[in-house]
Amino acid sequence: MVVTGLGVISSLGNDTVSFAEGLYAGRSGIRPITAFDTSGYRTSNGGEVDAARRSPGRRAKRGTRRRPGGDLDRASWLAQLAAEQAVRDAGLPLSAAESAADETAQRRGLVTGSTLGGMLGAEDYLRRGGRARDAARLCAFPPHAVNDHLAAEFGFRGPSFAVSTACSAGAMAIGQAVDVIRCGKAAVILAVGVDPMTRLTLAGFGVLKALTKERIRPFDKHRSGFSLGEGAGVLLLESFDHARRRRAMAYCELAGYGLSCDAYHMTAPDKEGRGAARAMHLALQDAGVDAAAVQYINAHGTATQLNDAAETRAIKAVFGDAAYGVPISSTKSMLGHTLGAAGALEAIATILAMRCGFVPPTINYETPDPACDLDYVPNVARRQPIHIALSNSFGFGGNNVCLVFMTCAELPRHPWTAAEPPGGASV
Amino acid sequence: MKRAASRSSPASDPRHAAAVAITGMGIVSPFGVGRARWREALRAAEDGIRPIERFDPGSIRCTLAGEVRGFAPQDYDASDRFCRLPRLVQFAVLAADEAIASARLELAQLDPSRIGVFAGTWFGATEDAEAFLLNLFSQGAAVVSPLKFQNTTYVALAGEINLRLQLTGPSVVLVSGSTSGLAAVELAAMSLRLGRIDCALVVAAEELSAILLRIFAQLRLLPSGRRETQRSCPCDARRKGLLLGEGAAAVVLETQRHAAARRANVAGLVAGCGSSHAARQPRALHPDGRGMIGSMQAALREADCSPGDLDLIVAAANSTPAFDAAETEALKAVLGARAARIPVTCPKSACGETGAAAGLFQLAAGLFALDTGIIPATLNYQEPDPGCDLDYVPNVPRAASIRSLLCHSAAFGGASSSVVIAAAAPVRDEQCI
Numbered sequence: 001m002v003v004t005g006l007g008v009i010s011s012l013g014n015d016t017v018s019f020a021e022g023l024y025a026g027r028s029g030i031r032p033i034t035a036f037d038t039s040g041y042r043t044s045n046g047g048e049v050d051a052a053r054r055s056p057g058r059r060a061k062r063g064t065r066r067r068p069g070g071d072l073d074r075a076s077w078l079a080q081l082a083a084e085q086a087v088r089d090a091g092l093p094l095s096a097a098e099s100a101a102d103e104t105a106q107r108r109g110l111v112t113g114s115t116l117g118g119m120l121g122a123e124d125y126l127r128r129g130g131r132a133r134d135a136a137r138l139c140a141f142p143p144h145a146v147n148d149h150l151a152a153e154f155g156f157r158g159p160s161f162a163v164s165t166a167c168s169a170g171a172m173a174i175g176q177a178v179d180v181i182r183c184g185k186a187a188v189i190l191a192v193g194v195d196p197m198t199r200l201t202l203a204g205f206g207v208l209k210a211l212t213k214e215r216i217r218p219f220d221k222h223r224s225g226f227s228l229g230e231g232a233g234v235l236l237l238e239s240f241d242h243a244r245r246r247r248a249m250a251y252c253e254l255a256g257y258g259l260s261c262d263a264y265h266m267t268a269p270d271k272e273g274r275g276a277a278r279a280m281h282l283a284l285q286d287a288g289v290d291a292a293a294v295q296y297i298n299a300h301g302t303a304t305q306l307n308d309a310a311e312t313r314a315i316k317a318v319f320g321d322a323a324y325g326v327p328i329s330s331t332k333s334m335l336g337h338t339l340g341a342a343g344a345l346e347a348i349a350t351i352l353a354m355r356c357g358f359v360p361p362t363i364n365y366e367t368p369d370p371a372c373d374l375d376y377v378p379n380v381a382r383r384q385p386i387h388i389a390l391s392n393s394f395g396f397g398g399n400n401v402c403l404v405f406m407t408c409a410e411l412p413r414h415p416w417t418a419a420e421p422p423g424g425a426s427v
Numbered sequence: 428m429k430r431a432a433s434r435s436s437p438a439s440d441p442r443h444a445a446a447v448a449i450t451g452m453g454i455v456s457p458f459g460v461g462r463a464r465w466r467e468a469l470r471a472a473e474d475g476i477r478p479i480e481r482f483d484p485g486s487i488r489c490t491l492a493g494e495v496r497g498f499a500p501q502d503y504d505a506s507d508r509f510c511r512l513p514r515l516v517q518f519a520v521l522a523a524d525e526a527i528a529s530a531r532l533e534l535a536q537l538d539p540s541r542i543g544v545f546a547g548t549w550f551g552a553t554e555d556a557e558a559f560l561l562n563l564f565s566q567g568a569a570v571v572s573p574l575k576f577q578n579t580t581y582v583a584l585a586g587e588i589n590l591r592l593q594l595t596g597p598s599v600v601l602v603s604g605s606t607s608g609l610a611a612v613e614l615a616a617m618s619l620r621l622g623r624i625d626c627a628l629v630v631a632a633e634e635l636s637a638i639l640l641r642i643f644a645q646l647r648l649l650p651s652g653r654r655e656t657q658r659s660c661p662c663d664a665r666r667k668g669l670l671l672g673e674g675a676a677a678v679v680l681e682t683q684r685h686a687a688a689r690r691a692n693v694a695g696l697v698a699g700c701g702s703s704h705a706a707r708q709p710r711a712l713h714p715d716g717r718g719m720i721g722s723m724q725a726a727l728r729e730a731d732c733s734p735g736d737l738d739l740i741v742a743a744a745n746s747t748p749a750f751d752a753a754e755t756e757a758l759k760a761v762l763g764a765r766a767a768r769i770p771v772t773c774p775k776s777a778c779g780e781t782g783a784a785a786g787l788f789q790l791a792a793g794l795f796a797l798d799t800g801i802i803p804a805t806l807n808y809q810e811p812d813p814g815c816d817l818d819y820v821p822n823v824p825r826a827a828s829i830r831s832l833l834c835h836s837a838a839f840g841g842a843s844s845s846v847v848i849a850a851a852a853p854v855r856d857e858q859c860i
Binding site: 040041042096099105106109110114115117122123125126127130132135136138139141142143144145147148149151152153154155156157158159160161162163164165166172176179180182183185199200202203204205206207208259260261262263264265266267275278282395396397398399 | 539540543544549550556557559560561563564567568569571572573576577579580581582583585586587589590592593594595596597598599600601602603604610613614617618620621623638641642645646701702703704705706707708718721722725838839840841842
């Protein structure tokens with residue numbers, strides 16, 4: 001299947017163009033958190049989306065109806081903003097009314113990955129003492145509320161699934177969407193990864209000492225954990241036949257995915273990286289691609305001591321000596337860890353890197369670590385054509401997902417809406 | 428009552444060549460732990476709804492629920508690790524253990540990377556999430572518990588089973604509301620069919636907690652009248668709202684080839700699955716059940732099954748006025764003239780609304796009917812409702828020969844999932860469900 005539309009809401013930008021420019025420039029989206037008071041937390045920095053996009057506010061918009069008794073949940077709102085971009089980008093109808101006239105709406109589905117869903121509503125509900133008037137927001141607590149909102153907004157009446165596999169949820173959503181399309185249950189899927197910044201995760205990852213008090217520096221010897229981020233990434237996936245029939249233009253092919261579980265520890269990765277290696281191996285096999293053909297790896301790269309060393313080992317296990325020749329980067333160095341959004345935003349970063357012909361850098365990189373001795377594209381993006389790329393996402397529970405993207409020769413290439421791709425003329 | 432008569436082997440019906448075999452089951456229900464209790468209760472038309480014992484409902488007027496009464500984790504596994512798990516994960520682990528045992532899966536002899544875990548829940552570990560957040564708000568971020576944080580994640584539901592059974596294949600957690608159970612079956616069946624795995628453990632779980640009861644009361648989803656009028660009576664004219672329940676169920680799914688190679692007992696075939704969405708704001712329910720029709724039709728289509736082939740519907744009706752009527756409308760639209768002649772049973776009448784677990788409870792009720800030739804009854808049914816005019820198998824279990832059935836679930840919010848189960852009967856020497 002092919003990727004025909006993308007949408008981004010992130011600390012690096014709120015459309016694919018500014019997102020790609022941010023990645024190319026190696027900008028950091030990490031700033032002091034403003035959504036809530038962070039005193040007493042391990043860190044007060046994070047990659048938030050800009051305040052104007054956090055809630056619908058008074059935006060008068062077709063189809064956007066407030067939930068009774070409360071505002072639209074932030075996860076649903078961020079997802080909607082990104083999904084609107086993706087649907088428009090793919091040239092599909094934007095409103096439920098337009099979809100209603102369209103019999104194929106039943107062949108359009110949704111798969112959302114989110115760790116937290118409407119957790120913000122639950123936080124507010126409990127902070128204010130559990131009043132009945134705050135309870136309405138809890139209708140949006142389970143992550144499927146994001147699907148419910150998007151299905152209604154766009155009139156997608158096909159299969160709708162929500163997955164929550166912690167830090168790999170966004171990538172898991174994309175992977176499950178592959179199966180839904182391959183089994184012929186839908187022709188079009190909006191694959192969504194979304195998560196808001198919450199007190200729960202800032203406190204929880206803080207007490208696990210997974211959060212850094214400094215800068216997030218993946219693969220660096222002095223790495224000390226990640227910063228949290230928030231955002232939404234949406235991919236519009238389409239069966240090849242459906243895309244061809246409607247003369248759609250494609251960013252690339254989503255060639256395959258692989259899943260595995262470490263079955264090692266609930267919160268720590270297997271030091272040997274065996275599960276991660278198996279996910280990569282299965283993804284390559286599913287895509288029918290040799291490891292030697294891979295030209296870029298978007299790493300999970302959380303900047304924890306354990307993850308980065310284990311991921312490096314896993315890459316060496318899969319790629320052998322070729323591991324030293326593949327550029328690898330962690331875009332979390334710029335975005336922070338956006339949890340359920342991470343897998344989707346990183347998939348989009350990978351696709352944009354392929355579309356524009358550059359390898360995003362790993363920023364904040366200073367001191368090489370003997371345990372992490374591959375090419376992490378330190379600090380500066382690299383111009384380079386990429387035809388086959390891999391995106392890794394690992395999560396709590398030892399949950400590993402790996403996606404493979406490949407340029408698509410059979411369909412016209414998706415037009416780039418910016419005057420110029422980042423870094424100059426298209427490769 | 429005697430078992431349903433002659434059955435064919437799984438492969439004999441060419442329509443079901445791509446179907447997936449169900450070879451084991453485990454359950455923790457309001458009737459108690461284990462499938463023996465489940466079968467006994469369905470046979471006797473027991474009601475699992477009783478006054479809540481585990482906590483004081485306080486000012487909440489609705490005090491009835493389908494609670495797993497007297498459940499003490501140390502009776503099953505005294506380890507610290509197990510006893511500190513959230514209640515729903517304990518249920519899920521026990522159901523998974525039982526499912527593996529009943530399928531007689533020798534995990535040590537199988538490739539653990541070819542076994543997937545597909546778990547589903549609606550609300551997850553509400554008790555631990557509440558405790559973590561209240562602690563955070565009262566004591567500050569420095570003193571919160573890392574274990575409680577880990578427990579608040581939905582992924583812990585599958586992760587704990589992967590760890591305990593050392594399964595290294597795909598591990599997926601569905602949070603699609605009360606459709607999560609049947610949706611997990613659908614995703615597992617897709618993985619099996621695409622050859623990603625040989626075998627899948629599908630599990631769905633929900634826990635009853637004081638916080639959940641309070642929120643449901645505040646959202647006015649529970650009946651709030653006098654105790655005598657509070658009942659889970661799906662499709663009955665007196666229904667006034669749902670009663671919460673809890674528990675977990677697990678099933679083992681395998682490709683037919685894998686099941687045959689290890690000479691597994693096959694309880695039934697997952698012949699077709701389908702999902703759809705109502706796509707409607709702000710409240711998702713079409714009164715005419717339009718959002719549910721898509722999933723039922725998709726499941727029937729995938730199973731190559733016509734309404735005339737169905738012998739039983741296991742419905743999601745949960746005693747909520749609009750929901751039950753909408754589901755009945757959807758069934759009538761899909762089944763046409765056959766609708767009046769196909770029995771519809773509503774397991775939530777006996778267990779309450781058990782969220783994600785409900786989908787697998789429905790599957791378990793369907794498998795019971797397939798196996799014993801007894802349709803479990805819809806309990807508490809007294810006053811017919813003109814808006815719900817199907818045959819709901821009121822109050823008394825009924826003997827019937829069942830060969831194909833449809834389970835349907837729909838979530839608040841508009842998602843809907845359906846599964847068609849077909850009979851399969853290689854010679855069995857032991858009950859595996």
